[in-house]
Amino acid sequence: MRPVLPILIPLMTAVAALLAWRWRGVQRGVSLLGAVALLVAALILLASVWRDGIQVVQIGSWPAPFGITVVVDLFSAIMVALAGLMGLAVAVYSLGSMDTAREEFGYYPLLHILLMGVCGAFLTGDLFNLYVWFEVMLMASFVLLVLGGERAQIEGAIKYVTLNLMSSALLLAAVGILYGLVGTLNMADLAQKLRSAHHPGLVTTLSMLFLVAFGIKAAVFPLFFWLPASYHTPPVAVSAIFAGLLTKVGVYALIRVFTLLFRHDVGYTHTLILILAGLTMITGVLGAVAQNEFRRILSFHIVSQIGYMIMGLGLFTPLALTGSVFYITHHIIVKTNLFLISGVVNRLCGTYELKNLGGLYQAHPGLAVLFMIPALSLAGLPPLSGFWAKLTLVQAGLETEQYVIVLVALAVGVLTLLSMLKIWTEAFWKPSTRNSQPSVNRRQLVHVFFPIIVLALLTVVIGLVVQPFFVLAERAADQLINPEAYIRAVLGGTS
Amino acid sequence: MSLILRTATRFLLPLLLLFSLFLLLRGHNSPGGGFVGGLVAAAAFALYALAFDVATARQLLRIDPRRLIAAGLLVALGSGMAAWLARKPFMTGQWSSITLPGVGLVPLGTPLLFDLGVYLVVAGVMLTIILSLAEE
Numbered sequence: 001m002r003p004v005l006p007i008l009i010p011l012m013t014a015v016a017a018l019l020a021w022r023w024r025g026v027q028r029g030v031s032l033l034g035a036v037a038l039l040v041a042a043l044i045l046l047a048s049v050w051r052d053g054i055q056v057v058q059i060g061s062w063p064a065p066f067g068i069t070v071v072v073d074l075f076s077a078i079m080v081a082l083a084g085l086m087g088l089a090v091a092v093y094s095l096g097s098m099d100t101a102r103e104e105f106g107y108y109p110l111l112h113i114l115l116m117g118v119c120g121a122f123l124t125g126d127l128f129n130l131y132v133w134f135e136v137m138l139m140a141s142f143v144l145l146v147l148g149g150e151r152a153q154i155e156g157a158i159k160y161v162t163l164n165l166m167s168s169a170l171l172l173a174a175v176g177i178l179y180g181l182v183g184t185l186n187m188a189d190l191a192q193k194l195r196s197a198h199h200p201g202l203v204t205t206l207s208m209l210f211l212v213a214f215g216i217k218a219a220v221f222p223l224f225f226w227l228p229a230s231y232h233t234p235p236v237a238v239s240a241i242f243a244g245l246l247t248k249v250g251v252y253a254l255i256r257v258f259t260l261l262f263r264h265d266v267g268y269t270h271t272l273i274l275i276l277a278g279l280t281m282i283t284g285v286l287g288a289v290a291q292n293e294f295r296r297i298l299s300f301h302i303v304s305q306i307g308y309m310i311m312g313l314g315l316f317t318p319l320a321l322t323g324s325v326f327y328i329t330h331h332i333i334v335k336t337n338l339f340l341i342s343g344v345v346n347r348l349c350g351t352y353e354l355k356n357l358g359g360l361y362q363a364h365p366g367l368a369v370l371f372m373i374p375a376l377s378l379a380g381l382p383p384l385s386g387f388w389a390k391l392t393l394v395q396a397g398l399e400t401e402q403y404v405i406v407l408v409a410l411a412v413g414v415l416t417l418l419s420m421l422k423i424w425t426e427a428f429w430k431p432s433t434r435n436s437q438p439s440v441n442r443r444q445l446v447h448v449f450f451p452i453i454v455l456a457l458l459t460v461v462i463g464l465v466v467q468p469f470f471v472l473a474e475r476a477a478d479q480l481i482n483p484e485a486y487i488r489a490v491l492g493g494t495s
Numbered sequence: 496m497s498l499i500l501r502t503a504t505r506f507l508l509p510l511l512l513l514f515s516l517f518l519l520l521r522g523h524n525s526p527g528g529g530f531v532g533g534l535v536a537a538a539a540f541a542l543y544a545l546a547f548d549v550a551t552a553r554q555l556l557r558i559d560p561r562r563l564i565a566a567g568l569l570v571a572l573g574s575g576m577a578a579w580l581a582r583k584p585f586m587t588g589q590w591s592s593i594t595l596p597g598v599g600l601v602p603l604g605t606p607l608l609f610d611l612g613v614y615l616v617v618a619g620v621m622l623t624i625i626l627s628l629a630e631e
Contacts, residue, residue, distance in 0.1 A: 011572060015565045059585055060578075
């Protein structure tokens with residue numbers, strides 16, 4: 001029962017919040033409670049997977065290749081735990097930052113439905129079911145994106161919805177063709193049957209369809225442009241959960257599919273992924289350099305960071321995949337935090353435009369320190385979490401003698417630092433140009449600062465006590481690169 | 496609205512609701528089920544809203560359609576979790592039967608409960624959409 005709890009808890013929370021539609025206070029309480037429960041369930045799940053190995057639930061007692069299977073290996077468990085953590089951080093942050101109108105129009109039920117979709121995508125062991133969870137997640141994200149109905153939101157949403165629907169259609173087509181080819185959609189079963197497939201060329205073609213479909217969702221070059229066009233439009237809490245989790249579901253799906261299913265022609269598929277990774281890094285960071293709005297800069301950095309995660313997949317060695325898993329962990333925490341901080345900055349100064357910001361270091365030195373931690377971590381400065389993540393990937397690149405991608409990764413790191421310094425000098429360092437200070441509600445600030453401080457501390461802790469996190473990522477990567485245990489856990493001795 | 500439509504609606508509404516229940520129960524082994532049943536139930540109230548007005552339809556429905564969604568999700572969720580009581584994986588069908596006088600042995604299972612949940616969710620969602628749009 002443990003593996004399905006991260007799906008059921010958000011659903012129950014959403015139902016409870018829906019029942020309390022008219023009572024905003026109750027909804028807030030329920031949302032907080034549900035987020036705590038989700039995190040606890042996710043951590044227990046992670047611990048039990050660490051202790052007892054891969055866990056499997058055959059939904060409805062239908063045996064493996066026929067029914068829907070929920071599978072939790074370490075990678076899934078880590079992702080679910082991160083989803084729980086971000087869910088809680090954003091749920092707390094929302095209490096202090098979401099406006100009454102949005103709360104009354106179902107913000108909390110939607111937030112938890114979104115979390116359900118994300119957790120479902122991480123946990124499922126069935127390709128069609130994965131598509132369904134993507135849809136659940138997208139449905140909730142569409143509404144969250146336009147909730148409030150501001151002009152900029154609608155404009156961003158049109159691009160977001162169009163591109164994501166296209167990718168869903170591609171994904172569905174790919175799933176259909178794969179089913180026609182192999183006759184199963186259970187991922188473990190697929191992994192086995194694809195090994196002896198008679199049409200390697202067709203399988204490679206199919207893998208490219210999946211690469212495009214998941215690539216759009218993960219915002220990989222050249223299909224990333226929907227992301228910076230939409231992520232800066234909704235309220236910060238929504239931006240933060242999108243930035244932290246949604247593209248990472250795409251990355252998760254890419255890693256899952258290209259470690260479990262499509263590994264028959266690594267020389268072609270994974271080299272292509274590696275090239276895309278490099279281009280994603282470069283375009284993302286160059287886009288960021290050209291921007292002058294806080295959240296737009298951060299959005300472009302999501303794109304460039306996705307490149308690093310895909311880079312590990314492209315190199316396809318145990319160390320590289322360890323780097324990828326570690327990088328995702330680090331990135332989700334750091335990126336969500338940066339978005340949350342941008343919200344505080346907006347609250348204090350009333351704008352996201354860098355040219356209108358300033359003087360924050362003098363007025364709020366604490367906030368400046370809190371910004372510095374995730375910002376420098378994102379750029380990969382020691383001793384923060386980002387340094388170890390980049391170091392692992394660079395090491396893996398050197399090991400396989402892929403010097404070009406290593407150079408790109410290092411150069412992009414420097415450019416990231418530059419663009420973080422741009423935010424620093426513009427928003428925090430340069431003298432203030434404003435006269436009036438908007439009034440700030442102290443009680444709300446507690447809700448807003450609590451998650452930021454916790455996430456910043458976590459970034460420092462991961463940086464200083466790397467070993468346990470690294471070992472966790474290493475074991476997760478080991479399960480990814482040797483999928484026999486995964487297949488055995490799902491199919492048992494039946495095959 | 497026309498008198499004919501109003502008079503007809505008075506007779507059609509209970510018929511449609513009965514039909515929707517019939518579809519729900521029939522769905523277990525034959526075409527039908529919670530989804531169509533819910534659609535027909537929603538159509539009944541939508542017809543009423545057309546013939547009279549939205550406020551009257553809401554009054555007739557008595558509960559907020561959003562509550563229907565929540566209740567349906569809860570019922571469906573409960574039907575899945577019932578399997579845990581028997582220490583089976585989530586969603587495993589649980590069966591028992593009762594003897595009704597005049598009918599005989601009637602098997603009852605959690606799949607029907609799940610379908611009932613679907614029925615409520617579909618009816619709730621459709622009515623939320625239709626009634627909100629009609630109010631604009």
